[in-house]
Amino acid sequence: MNRKLTLTRDYRGFDAGTEFDRVATYDSWHVSAAKLETVDSARRLEVTADELAEFFAA
Template sequence: MKRIITLRKAHRGFDAETEFEQVTRYGSWHPAAAKLETTDSRYRIEVTRDELEQFFAA
């Protein structure tokens, strides 16, 4: 089962409370920490570790 995380506040054009599934987690070598996909599978974004900590809640 994929990890579901939710935006705490609006970010990158997505409204607060938008739910994402964590598709991939990258290592520290990658400029993005994780690849996220909306739960309806319509949109996919990559976010940094700082963005995950600041904008998202598990």
């Protein structure tokens, strides 16, 4: 599932406006809800569903 997301404010070492592609989504068995990768594929970030709702815009 690829879906572009934009960070709405500075978070965990990433600047606001950083664009990510969602490269994986996990079910309830995993602490993180999604694995995100910057659009240039340089860095990754795992986030929970709550973090997605709070810090990212689709």
